Amino acid sequence: MIASINSFTVMPCTILFFYLVQLIFMTPPQKIMLSYVCVKSEVVMTDFYESNNDIFSLLPVQIYRHDLDGNLIYSPLHWHRSIELTVTLTGDIRFNTGSSHFDMKESDWILVNSCELHSCSYVSLNDHFTGISFIISNPFIEKWLGKNLFFYNPGNKQVTKEIKKIAQVVYNLDPEDEEYPYLLMSNTYALLGILNKYCKADGPSSKAGMNSSDITVRFTEYIEAHYREDLSYEAMADHFKYNPTYFSRLFKESLGVNFHSYLNFVRASHAAEQLSSGKMSLTDCAFDNGFPNVKSFITTFKKLYGCTPGAFMQNKK
The missing domain is CATH 2.60.120.10 (Jelly Rolls)
Structure with missing residues (x-):
């Protein structure tokens, strides 16, 4: 009982x-x-x-x-x-x-x-x-x-x-x-x-679990170091010496999301922290966190947080 x-x-x-x-x-x-x-x-x-x-x-x-x-x-x-x-x-x-x-x-x-x-x-x-x-x-x-x-x-x-x-x-x-x-x-x-x-x-076998954990760490470390750049999954696959198709599948299996979704989440998370300080404009925040343009930043942010970056920043005041 x-x-x-x-x-x-x-x-x-x-x-x-x-x-x-x-x-x-x-x-x-x-x-x-x-x-x-x-x-x-x-x-x-x-x-x-x-x-x-x-x-x-x-x-x-x-x-x-x-x-x-x-x-x-x-x-x-x-x-x-x-x-x-x-x-x-x-x-x-x-x-x-x-x-x-x-x-x-x-x-x-x-x-x-x-x-x-x-x-x-x-x-x-x-x-x-x-x-x-x-x-x-x-x-x-x-x-x-x-x-x-x-x-x-x-x-x-x-x-x-x-x-x-x-x-x-x-x-x-x-x-x-x-x-x-x-x-x-x-x-x-x-x-x-x-x-x-x-x-x-x-759960999975200990060996598989350790391998998955190690891959997760390596992938997340790399993206954290390069998310501000024009980062593509092809470039990341090349860095880790994987075939792009295999890398794409391995990434999703290890992290539970695809490469682009994860990269956008990391960029938006850092952007949200910067917006909370109220010291950076939307344009500067977008480019500082690797977004190709402001429209992409707003679309991604709204999808993840349910509001525009402007509304998020205003609510922090």
Whole structure:
């Protein structure tokens, strides 16, 4: 029964905490290529992830509490080796994973797997969103649940009810309370119990997973270094010594989107950061981020963010 998972009483909290300190280590920070705001962090630190975050280096989970309006509901395309569970407590948010997007409302939740590209944004500029993200260390997951796993939302109402209950409890915890680490870990173990019983499937082989991860890093690093240029998939294929047709297929298999969609997403993400500062004109922003002309910039930006760059910039003021 899911209800029993919430009553984690296997060991006293103090013993649990020091056991974790000795045996569990956080995932080493991974270089994120897609946000110049925080290039060397495992999680991109836009307003979305900076909202009331608590990071305990000795714990295998990071908690981000979100209470955001309009275009502050935003995080650019990125990936991390940790597993992410984000729960919507109130309001709306759009999550993008690969070529798919999910409009989430109250009580909806999403699991983002290790090294899976994802981003989030508002659904409309009038949105307000409160929610919580659990970023759970991959070594911690592997220690307790096994390696090479794939996690998913099974669409079970009872599971959703239990996950929201845990999310609400953790959201309301006081990080200044001396009992906070113990209470956080107790609820994290409750989540692990749910993931283990209802939300996991076998993933790719470890060798295939490592190869895919390595390719993802190489491709994203290259685009991050060259997105301002007149970059084509033929030129990138030549750089990596691939046949263009094979490269195009490999790129989509590795990142979940085609080359041009990903390149435009990176360019638009950087442009959104620049527009937020209010210090650059639309024309300068378009060319500074690799768009061939202003029309292309506006079309791409509106497709990704649901509004023109001008409206986005105006809403930031």
